[in-house]
Amino acid sequence: xxxxxxxxxxxxxxxxxxxxxxxxxxxxxxxxxxxxxxxxxxxxxxxxxxxxxxxxxxxxxxxxxxxxxxxxxxxxxxxxxxxxxxxxxxxxxxxxxxxxxxxxxxxxxxxxxxxxxxxxxxxxxxxxxxxxxxxxxxxxxxxxxxxxxxxxxxxxxxxxxxxxxxxxxxxxxxxxxxxxxxxxxxxxxxxxxxxxxxxxxxxxxxxxxxxxxxxxxxxxxxxxxxxxxxxxxxxxxxxxxxx
Amino acid sequence: xxxxxxxxxxxxxxxxxxxxxxxxxxxxxxxxxxxxxxxxxxxxxxxxxxxxxxxxxxxxxxxxxxxxxxxxxxxxxxxxxxxxxxxxxxxxxxxxxxxxxxxxxxxxxxxxxxxxxxxxxxxxxxxxxxxxxxxxxxxxxxxxxxxxxxxxxxxxxxxxxxxxxxxxxxxxxxxxxxxxxxxxxxxxxxxxxxxxxxxxxxxxxxxxxxxxxxxxxxxxxxxxxxxxxxxxxxxxxxx
Numbered sequence: 001x002x003x004x005x006x007x008x009x010x011x012x013x014x015x016x017x018x019x020x021x022x023x024x025x026x027x028x029x030x031x032x033x034x035x036x037x038x039x040x041x042x043x044x045x046x047x048x049x050x051x052x053x054x055x056x057x058x059x060x061x062x063x064x065x066x067x068x069x070x071x072x073x074x075x076x077x078x079x080x081x082x083x084x085x086x087x088x089x090x091x092x093x094x095x096x097x098x099x100x101x102x103x104x105x106x107x108x109x110x111x112x113x114x115x116x117x118x119x120x121x122x123x124x125x126x127x128x129x130x131x132x133x134x135x136x137x138x139x140x141x142x143x144x145x146x147x148x149x150x151x152x153x154x155x156x157x158x159x160x161x162x163x164x165x166x167x168x169x170x171x172x173x174x175x176x177x178x179x180x181x182x183x184x185x186x187x188x189x190x191x192x193x194x195x196x197x198x199x200x201x202x203x204x205x206x207x208x209x210x211x212x213x214x215x216x217x218x219x220x221x222x223x224x225x226x227x228x229x230x231x232x233x234x235x236x237x238x239x240x241x242x243x
Numbered sequence: 244x245x246x247x248x249x250x251x252x253x254x255x256x257x258x259x260x261x262x263x264x265x266x267x268x269x270x271x272x273x274x275x276x277x278x279x280x281x282x283x284x285x286x287x288x289x290x291x292x293x294x295x296x297x298x299x300x301x302x303x304x305x306x307x308x309x310x311x312x313x314x315x316x317x318x319x320x321x322x323x324x325x326x327x328x329x330x331x332x333x334x335x336x337x338x339x340x341x342x343x344x345x346x347x348x349x350x351x352x353x354x355x356x357x358x359x360x361x362x363x364x365x366x367x368x369x370x371x372x373x374x375x376x377x378x379x380x381x382x383x384x385x386x387x388x389x390x391x392x393x394x395x396x397x398x399x400x401x402x403x404x405x406x407x408x409x410x411x412x413x414x415x416x417x418x419x420x421x422x423x424x425x426x427x428x429x430x431x432x433x434x435x436x437x438x439x440x441x442x443x444x445x446x447x448x449x450x451x452x453x454x455x456x457x458x459x460x461x462x463x464x465x466x467x468x469x470x471x472x473x474x475x476x477x478x479x480x481x482x
Contacts, residue, residue, distance in 0.1 A: 006343035010329070017331050083327040083388070086291040087344040088316040241295050 001088030007097030011071075020070075026027050028063055028109050035059065036116065047124025052116050053210055055132045055203060057174045061143050065166035067106065068149025071098050072237065073159045085160035087240070095234045099150050106142040110135065130212040137209035140222040141202055145170050154236045170202075177201025244269055244396055244426040245290065249299035252285050252450075259285040261450035262299065267443075269395070272422050274441035274458070275430040277479050282450040283430040284324050287400050290428075291321040303396055317345070320389030324400040326382050330374035334365055335382045337373060338391060345392045355391050362417065363387040378405040382454075386414070390421075397427045403436060415440050434469040444469075448477045 015021040035055040044051055075081040084094055120126045149166040156162045175181050179200050186194045198204050205218040245267040256314055260282040264402060265363045267273050277283050279343040288294045290301060292312035295387040300307060306314040328337055338359070360366055363383045382405060389397065402418075403411045411433075418427060418440050431437060437444050437456050451477050454461060458469055465472045 003344055006340060010340045010344065013336075014329070014331060016408045078330065079323070079325050080329055081327070082288070082293055082323045082325075086293050086319075086321045086323070087341065088346075089344055090313060096456075101255040134316040149481075186384055241293065 001093075003093040004097045006152075007084070007089060007094050008101045009113050011101035012104060013097050015101075020067075021105065024063065024067055024107055025112065028059070030111060031059055032056070032113055033116070041116075047120055047132055049116060049120055049125040049126070050210065051129055052113070053138055053195040054207075056138050057141060057206060060142055061167060061170045061174055064106065064142055064145035065149045066150075066169060067102060067158045068146050068166060069153050069163040070235070071102060071150055073156055073162045076157045077159070082106040084154070091238045095150070095230060095237065099146065099230055099233075102146055102150070103143050106146060107139055107149050110138055115237065127212070129202075133212045133214060134210055136214075137206050140209070140219070141206050142223045144173075144202060144222050144229075147226040147233070148173070151229045151236065154233045154240075173202045175203075176200075177203030244398060245292070245301070245303050246429065247286075247299075247301040249287060250296050250301055251298035252282075252289060252294060252296050258297075259448050260289070263447065263452055265297075265445060265455060267426050267428060269424055269426050271443050272418065272427045272441045274431065274437035275428055276432075276434070276437065276444055276445065277430075277447040281448045281477075283447060284400055285450075286447075287321070287398050287428065287430060288323075290315075290398055291319060291323075292316055293323075311361060312379070315394075318394055319396045319398055319461065320392070320394040320400045321397075322382075322385050322389045322402055324404075326385035328373050328381065328385060328388070331332040333370050333378070334380075334387075335369045335373050337352060337384065338387060338392060341388045341391055347392060349415070355393070356426070359387045361389045361392065364413065379410045383410070384405060386417075395423055395425055399427070399429045401430055401432070403431065403433060436474060438469055446473065446476050453477065 035058075036052040039051050041051050041053070041219070047102045072081075075084060085091070117131060120131075145166075147168050149162070152166040152169065153159075153162040155165065168172065182194055182198055185197060187199075205221045208215060247266070248264050250256075251261045257475075263282070275283050275286070285294065289296050290303065290308065292315050295309065300309060301426075302308065303315045303438065304318040305319065309313050311331055323375055323435065329340070332340065338356060340346075344357065347355050355406050365383050365387055369408050370381050373381060376384065382402070386399075386402060389399065391466060403414050415436065418429070421427065422442075424442070429436075429441065442457060444454070444456060444458050444461060445452055456464070461472045464467055465475060467475075
């Protein structure tokens with residue numbers, strides 16, 4: 001436990017000791033607002049935040065890998081991994097410590113969009129339960145992307161390579177569920193297979209929670225996805241010890 | 244306190260460590276010598292449980308490096324060759340992180356920090372970020388990190404590399420002062436250092452131990468300086 005807490009604390013603080021956190025927050029908050037206003041946040045005249053949240057997967061495909069790419073690639077490049085793994089810390093404690101610190105950082109970023117929620121509350125009477133579900137969906141999706149980014153960061157020593165690989169992997173997970181992809185796949189795949197592809201994508205589960213329906217299958221999708229990629233990340237780092 | 248049995252490690256086709264066995268007891272300061280690429284750092288990395296051996300085993304303070312890596316790491320202080328640290332942290336924050344990871348809390352942490360910071364003479368750079376420190380100070384912060392929990396076993400990979408003569412002297416004094424209480428393994432290329440602080444020397448080349456004796460005995464046996472002994476043993480046996 002002490003190993004986990006040490007890594008978690010150090011990692012979370014390190015976002016704010018470098019300009020990374022501030023650059024990330026500014027870019028994220030600007031674009032999340034910009035996309036919402038561009039799509040007619042006010043013009044829709046509806047007291048909900050659907051328009052704001054529906055763009056999150058596209059934004060996160062680029063931004064979350066940018067926040068995740070340094071997690072392990074940097075440790076390996078600078079050699080500090082040798083320090084980390086000669087302290088009494090297990091691989092899993094380190095992986096979870098880093099992942100949860102980065103996730104908490106993303107949660108901070110997501111919660112800083114609160115002025116949008118306040119605006120909606122001020123202008124109308126939104127369904128607060130739905131709004132909470134939308135935030136939950138966004139946080140879970142950020143965790144999913146982060147777990148993917150964490151894995152690819154452990155695979156390569158080079159941050160750029162980690163970034164590109166995780167953007168590709170996250171895009172596949174998002175775009176597999178887009179209607180255009182599904183339509184294209186249905187031209188040559190049987191309906192069952194197309195459905196399966198849809199079910200494996202972020203989009204389907206994200207939108208399902210976004211509609212305010214909290215279903216076990218959607219929550220468990222994200223949890224299994226996160227657990228799977230994190231376990232794979234741990235396995236890659238553990239294997240690396242064998243040289 | 245350190246028992247190594249037939250330790251082996253290869254990286255692809257390159258055999259880095261080829262069946263190394265030795266034991267080190269409390270009170271011994273072992274100088275681990277060898278040309279570049281001899282396998283010194285690899286042995287030390289395996290002892291610190293950073294690399295997993297391909298064959299053989301080792302134990303430190305009774306804990307096996309493969310079965311109980313966490314207990315082994317609790318009992319050792321390890322300074323790696325390139326002195327890894329988190330360069331964006333201040334020296335103080337970095338040492339506090341190491342205390343966190345090693346479970347040093349409250350008064351024990353304060354005492355440990357006070358003692359180690361004074362011992363390694365890093366008071367003046369305590370609030371400075373590590374990336375702005377000179378090579379010598381970086382190494383001293385690394386040394387402080389290895390000593391902070393007062394481990395019974397110290398594994399130091401080239402602890403005086405890059406230090407000026409005064410700093411080298413200080414580190415040697417530090418090692419001498421700790422020698423009675425601990426079991427210390429040092430790798431180095433500076434042979435006068437071996438004569439100065441070590442009471443045992445192992446010469447290794449191409450992953451194999453070529454000599455295991457005291458610096459004095461080696462000099463007497465070959466009837467020359469330690470420098471010449473080193474050259475004779477490694478050049479002769481390798482060729």
